[in-house]
Amino acid sequence: MNDANSDEAEKRVHELREEIAGHNYRYYVLADPRVPDAEYDRLMRELEALEEAYPELVDPDSPTQRVGARAAEGFATVEHEVPMLSLGNAFETEEVEAFDRRVRDTLDIDRVVYTGEPKLDGLAISLRYERGRLVRAATRGDGRTGEDVTANVRTIRAVPLKLRSPDAPDPLEVRGEIYMTRSGFTELNRGLEAEDQKTFVNPRNAAAGSLRQLDPKVTARRPLRFFAYSAIVYRQGSDAGLGDSQLESLDRLAALGFPVSSMATRRAGVEALLKFYREVQEERAELDFDIDGVVYKVDDFDQQRELGYVSRSPRWALAHKFPAEEEMTRLERIEVQVGRTGKLTPVARLDPVFVGGVTVTNATLHNLDEIRRKDVREGDWVIVRRAGDVIPEVVRPIVEKREKMLPEWELPERCPECGSHVEQVEGQADARCSGGLVCPAQRKRALEHFASRNAMDIDGLGTKIIDQLVENELVDDPADLYRLDAETLAGLERMGEKSAANLVHALEASRKVPLSRMLFALGIREVGEVSAAALARHFRDLDALMEADVETLESIRDVGPVVARHIREFFDEPRNRRVIERLLESGVEWYVEQVAEPEQQPLAGCTYVLTGSLEGLTRPQAKQRLEALGARVTGSVSKNTTAVIAGEEAGSKLEKARELGVEVLDEAALQKLFSAKEG
Secondary structure: HHHHHHHHHHHHHHHHHHHHHHHHHHHHHHHOOOOOHHHHHHHHHHHHHHHHHHHEEHHOOOHOOOOOOOOOOOEEEOOOOOOOOOOOOOOOOOHHHHHHHHHHHOOOOOEEEEEEEEEOOOOOEEEEEEEEEEEEEEEEOOOEEEEEEEHHOOOOOOOEOOOOOOOOOOOOOEEEEEEOOOHHHHHHHHHHHHHHOOOOOOOHHHHHHHHHOOOOOHHHHHOEEOOOOEEOOOOOOOOOOOOHHHHHHHHHHHOOOOOOOOOOOOEEEEHHHHHHHHHHHHHHOOOOOOOOEEEEOOOOOHHHHOOOEEOOOEEOEEEOOOOOEEEEEEEEEEEEOOOOOEEEEEEEEEEEEEEEEEEEEEEEOOHHHHHHHHHOOOOEEEEEEOOOEEEEEEEEHHHEEEHHHHHHHOOOOEEEOOOOOEOOOOOOOOOOEEOOOHHHHHHHHHHHHHHOOOOOOOOOOOHHHHHHHHHHOOOOOOHHHHHHHHHHHHHOOOHHHHHHHHHHHHHHHEEEHHHHHHHHHHHOOOOHHHHHHOOOOHHHHHHHHOOOHHHHHHOOOHHHHHHHHHHHHHOOHHHHHHHHHHHHOOEEEEEOOOOOOOHOOOOOOOOEEEEOEEOOOOHHHHHHHHHHHHOOOOOOOOOOEEEEOOOOOOOHHHHHHHHHHEEOHHHHHHHHHHHHHOO
């Protein structure tokens, strides 16, 4: 044995034992771990290897003597009759409490009954049954369209090909999760290794790869499982439903032959939900399948219908995620990305690191305040987490591993895309480029906003045309639009001579607009239609507005200090002023509308509440029209409410209105109100 090697090994063994002991103390005593589990495991493996190579160095007090998972194509497209929406996510207790508060406020009750279910880490699937038989299985895809994987799903023994009851709803769509157990995953990889084939990274990837095999015989050999978590009944009959609540529907699905989670439970109130989260988290390691959190759903189906949906998710459900997987790597440098709205986001460029099943090279740092709070610096060793298993983020630096003094990172004073001044409003975390009319990163969005109906109203200038104009370098800013001619436009893809002529006509028609709409079209941060109208009423002149100081702007109704600062920053940027000059040079003219003051509007002082679904217009449209007439639209009913407008499937707000004696209007009455007041 080489004495020098032995001495180096002995020195390293002592270093490792001290470092591991320090980590044990921080983890078990201080509850303040400084490295992720993966780094701890690497230290242990290094110590084990050294002690195996140099047995004479083994010590009864060594941590090794006390302790031990490492853990596609060609399908037809299916359009989901009812979109498969995603769930909103929560990571902290406060977010769950806020969700419960929103639900209680909307339902106007003190305590909500929920179901709690484990959130399986698999693939969402939709199963359609007709006359009790499986006729189609489709993946979630983008939520609106997925892939037809019926032949493969039929090989999964947990999926019934025929329902157990002749009284089942018909047709019936059952939604759930296809997954692979941990034990099945281990056996699969062992078999692939024996055949010298590529193995899978984790059970979820194994399930996804197995489900999307072109040959169903391959899928049949894979240990796939299925859990049902919801169903859609398209035609109601006397015995066709699946109950009145989430938990009752799971019981009935089980009776039809579907596997459902035995961990699903009914809980009342937010404290009970958080207790369920902790209970499942404690059981997580003992389960034979991967879960990445729990799901809370309002149990009562009537209440679910009252709560409704936002654009991508139901308001009555929430996924409460477990702490995400973490790893350690070196932060090489910090760069700034400029988003479509001008927001500057610091991005960490990392030494590649494998975390959460993928190799990560970039991670978000959110904003300068977060960088300061976490004390992250270029050159640091950092902990990286895939937040929600989707977006990688830098959690914290490992200050103890700093090899030298590293300077604090500073936000650039100028936008890296266009050189405009960077705006950082006191009290706000986000920094933004002030060159909204000229910044390349914001160009397409700025043009879309400029041309929109409530701005310059340039009919025919849609997203696809704007994309071509920008990508072909025909338009840099809004003023360039007024230099386009029919011949140039006709050369664009899917733009014939007639369409080009119509667009030129629309551009000409937009040259003369009310000052309020022109101000709104400029896209000044947080200046909406209401504040733009207030500015137009007050100044009645564009030059006067451009020269107004912050104090004057703050004094205007519907503006306020933050918006005043945004307006001042916008007009202080010379590039924005130059675009405005070019717009005026191009023949754009503004005039001041004769608009009634808010207190003089027909419904000033009136308060309305909307509930249920309307047929002739959406609730947002109804709200906008009511507010345009001077009314307030609120979310809760009180004795001060003027009237409740009740559409189909109106909920508890309608009952509250009746209890308080508040007037109730149906949709026909609402349309009569509009006809009387808008004329």
